[in-house]
Amino acid sequence: EAGVTQSPTHLIKTRGQQATLRCSPISGHTSVYWYQQALGLGLQFLLWYDEGEERNRGNFPPRFSGRQFPNYSSELNVNALELEDSALYLCASSLGVSEQFFGPGTRLTVL
Amino acid sequence: AQSVTQLGSHVSVSEGALVLLRCNYSSSVPPYLFWYVQYPNQGLQLLLKYTSAATLVKGINGFEAEFKKSETSFHLTKPSAHMSDAAEYFCAVSEGNNDMRFGAGTRLTVKP
Numbered sequence: 605e606a607g608v609t610q611s612p613t614h615l616i617k618t619r620g621q622q623a624t625l626r627c628s629p630i631s632g633h634t635s636v637y638w639y640q641q642a643l644g645l646g647l648q649f650l651l652w653y654d655e656g657e658e659r660n661r662g663n664f665p666p667r668f669s670g671r672q673f674p675n676y677s678s679e680l681n682v683n684a685l686e687l688e689d690s691a692l693y694l695c696a697s698s699l700g701v702s703e704q705f706f707g708p709g710t711r712l713t714v715l
Numbered sequence: 716a717q718s719v720t721q722l723g724s725h726v727s728v729s730e731g732a733l734v735l736l737r738c739n740y741s742s743s744v745p746p747y748l749f750w751y752v753q754y755p756n757q758g759l760q761l762l763l764k765y766t767s768a769a770t771l772v773k774g775i776n777g778f779e780a781e782f783k784k785s786e787t788s789f790h791l792t793k794p795s796a797h798m799s800d801a802a803e804y805f806c807a808v809s810e811g812n813n814d815m816r817f818g819a820g821t822r823l824t825v826k827p
Contacts, residue, residue, distance in 0.1 A: 608758070635813060646819040647759075647805065659813065694758055701812055703749055706758035 606631065608707035610695050616713045617685050625680040625710045629697030635659075636678040637704060638670060642691035650693075653678055685714045717742040717808045721818035729826045734778075734793040736821050738806035741787065748789040749807040749815070750780055759805060765789060776800070801825045 609628045617623050629636050638650040649662035653672035661668075667683040676697075682689055690713050696704035722737040740746055747766050751759040763774025770782040780791045789806060806818040 610758075637813075637815075647817040649816075652813055654813070692756075696759075698813070701747075701809070703747075703761055703764050704815060705761070706751075708758045709756075711756070 608695055608697050608705055610693075610707040610710050612710060613708070614711045614713070616715065618715050619685055619687060621685050623682045623685060623689075623712055625682075625693050625695075625712070626677065627680070627695030627697075627707060628677045629695075630699075630705055633697035633699045633705070634676055635698045635700070636672055636676065637696040637698070638678070638680050639694045639696070640664075640691045641694055641709070642688070647694070651680065682712070687714050690714045716814070717746060717810050717816050719806050719808045719816055719818040721804075721806050721821050723821055724819065725822045725824065727824040727826060728796045730798055731795050734791070734796045734800065734823065736791040736804050736806075736823065738780075738789045738791065738818060739787050740789060740806075740808045742808055742810055744810050747809040747811055748780075748782060749809070750774065750778070750789075750791050751805045751807060751817075752776075753803045753805065753820075755802075762791070762804075796823075796825045798825050798827065 611626045635654040640648045652660040670680040672678045692709045694709045696706045698704045718741045720739045749764045750762040763772045765782045773779045778793045803820045809815045
């Protein structure tokens with residue numbers, strides 16, 4: 605069974621640009637979660653999608669947004685990139701309220 | 716809301732020694748508790764989970780954790796550390812919903 609996949613592996617952008625990160629959940633999982641892992645800050649919850657709807661978001665500005673598609677895959681968009689957005693972005697999926705399964709992450713570097 | 720505190724951001728042990736990583740939680744309802752491991756530049760991998768069954772939970776790679784309600788703890792242990800155990804470990808708590816809270820992580824170093 606394929607795990608959670610994320611693309612791209614690495615992404616380099618400059619300040620002010622937009623970044624789009626993609627996630628495909630485990631087959632059959634309907635919930636997708638996004639986390640930011642910046643150096644020294646642990647995992648910060650960004651967004652939770654379930655059945656195509658945004659169910660919850662963490663304490664991040666509106667320039668962090670996303671969506672979930674009918675096939676349950678998801679995109680995370682970060683607009684007007686700032687230097688401090690440089691981080692590892694992790695996607696996880698779950699079926700209902702079970703444990704979350706994580707993808708390998710996308711390393712975003714903002715120059 | 717639920718929360719997790721991991722005591723010690725860095726733990727160093729010798730190869731073959733006991734590994735003990737501490738986690739205390741706060742929850743208003745019986746919690747679901749998890750330990751994840753993260754190797755460099757990778758995502759998180761589930762080590763083990765507690766979901767109100769046996770209080771001693773065995774996971775992968777020889778790790779286990781014991782749920783102690785009286786101490787609100789869920790410490791992770793392994794009898795004998797291996798070099799390959801060097802990684803970052805995260806404790807997490809959920810109240811049976813989709814809101815999972817993670818601790819700040821503990822970096823384990825294993826000395827030869």
